[in-house]
Amino acid sequence: xxxxxxxxxxxxxxxxxxxxxxxxxxxxxxxxxxxxxxxxxxxxxxxxxxxxxxxxxxxxxxxxxxxxxxxxxxxxxxxxxxxxxxxxxxxxxxxxxxxxxxxxxxxxxxxxxxxxxxxxxxxxxxxxxxxxxxxxxxxxxxxxxxxxxxxxxxxxxxxxxxxxxxxxxxxxxxxxxxxxxxxxxxxxxxxxxxxxxxxxxxxxxxxxxxxxxxxxxxxxxxxxxxxxxxxxxxxxxxxxxxxxxxxxxxxxxx
Ligand SMILES: Nc1ncnc2c1ncn2[C@@H]1O[C@H](COP(=O)(O)OP(=O)(O)O)[C@@H](O)[C@H]1O
Ligand SMILES: [Mg+2]
Numbered sequence: 001x002x003x004x005x006x007x008x009x010x011x012x013x014x015x016x017x018x019x020x021x022x023x024x025x026x027x028x029x030x031x032x033x034x035x036x037x038x039x040x041x042x043x044x045x046x047x048x049x050x051x052x053x054x055x056x057x058x059x060x061x062x063x064x065x066x067x068x069x070x071x072x073x074x075x076x077x078x079x080x081x082x083x084x085x086x087x088x089x090x091x092x093x094x095x096x097x098x099x100x101x102x103x104x105x106x107x108x109x110x111x112x113x114x115x116x117x118x119x120x121x122x123x124x125x126x127x128x129x130x131x132x133x134x135x136x137x138x139x140x141x142x143x144x145x146x147x148x149x150x151x152x153x154x155x156x157x158x159x160x161x162x163x164x165x166x167x168x169x170x171x172x173x174x175x176x177x178x179x180x181x182x183x184x185x186x187x188x189x190x191x192x193x194x195x196x197x198x199x200x201x202x203x204x205x206x207x208x209x210x211x212x213x214x215x216x217x218x219x220x221x222x223x224x225x226x227x228x229x230x231x232x233x234x235x236x237x238x239x240x241x242x243x244x245x246x247x248x249x250x251x252x253x254x
Pocket of ligand 1: 018041
């Protein structure tokens with residue numbers, strides 16, 4: 001069943017077409033990858049889906065909601081979670097507190113007002129804490145709950161960001177370059193985690209340069225090049241697509 005439809009989406013930044021009439025459908029329960037050379041428009045599309053920015057033209061439907069008309073916290077409230085290409089981990093907060101911050105983003109007026117009201121609502125505080133701890137367990141970071149996030153190795157930072165998104169109980173999870181900077185063991189662990197999240201009923205859209213990882217875990221791949229969709233299909237088809245191979249020639253893929 002379709003869960004999200006990207007329809008003819010364009011995004012223009014002062015004369016530059018970051019996205020040109022991109023369309024694809026995300027189906028419930030799938031892992032879909034968005035790939036393409038640097039500057040292809042991948043992060044821009046994530047920003048549009050998560051309500052950070054709005055399309056210049058076209059629509060993104062999540063179930064019956066037009067995401068182009070929503071704000072970021074509204075997108076989160078509908079069940080769209082995301083991690084960022086550049087880590088948003090707060091180094092001087094504990095691992096658990098980093099996850100709790102994410103939990104407050106869902107369906108609330110804002111982080112600060114909820115911090116104050118929660119002081120008066122101990123039960124709710126306990127519940128947030130439990131949800132956050134559960135999310136840490138799901139990514140295998142519960143033993144580090146009390147450590148400062150700044151002390152975590154790169155692989156664990158990525159897992160922490162995923163835990164923070166999971167604590168918002170997303171229906172769709174957007175992962176922007178989750179394998180970047182990870183070693184082979186960390187990447188394998190991440191692939192297992194992504195499968196496990198998918199098996200728990202979360203639909204996943206991810207941007208990634210690590211082709212081994214992409215081909216290993218994706219059901220379908222969309223390829224962007226200079227803001228245009230140049231291919232879409234199962235991993236094996238994409239690997240053998242002439243236009244895709246041409247777009248990647250000379251591109252330094254990590
Ligand atoms: N806020 C912005 N203002 C102006 N140009 C932008 C902005 N965000 C992205 N771009 C441009 O849009 C294009 C696509 O960028 P991006 O979506 O980050 O690519 P990718 O994530 O595929 O590497 C690039 O040319 C980039 O410089
Ligand atoms: Mg990017």
